[in-house]
Amino acid sequence: MTKPILVNVTEEIVQGLVRFILHGSEYQTFCHCEFCQMDIAADVLNHLPTVYVSTSTAREEAFQLLKTPEKMERINKQIILSVHNVGKRPHHKI
Numbered sequence: 780m781t782k783p784i785l786v787n788v789t790e791e792i793v794q795g796l797v798r799f800i801l802h803g804s805e806y807q808t809f810c811h812c813e814f815c816q817m818d819i820a821a822d823v824l825n826h827l828p829t830v831y832v833s834t835s836t837a838r839e840e841a842f843q844l845l846k847t848p849e850k851m852e853r854i855n856k857q858i859i860l861s862v863h864n865v866g867k868r869p870h871h872k873i
């Protein structure tokens with residue numbers, strides 16, 4: 780038996796995607812600092828259902844379930860909304 784884990788699979792997907800989207804050419808003018816990345820991820824995650832799992836098998840299954848085109852589209856749309864929300868009011872001084 781592998782060790783139990785406690786992860787929100789939505790969070791894992793969102794963190795990777797936020798970094799990826801922010802580094803795309805469309806978002807060059809947006810701040811890429813760690814504060815803004817976390818701020819965006821927090822905003823996204825407050826708008827999406829959590830998917831907590833406690834085993835790596837369940838984690839794999841949840842990944843597969845979340846990677847459907849419809850679910851990914853919903854996640855991507857929310858990330859873009861949150862990038863704009865945070866971009867309008869960054870929580871840090873430049």
Ligand SMILES: [Zn+2]
Pocket residue numbers: 810811812813814815816869871
């Ligand atoms: Zn920033």
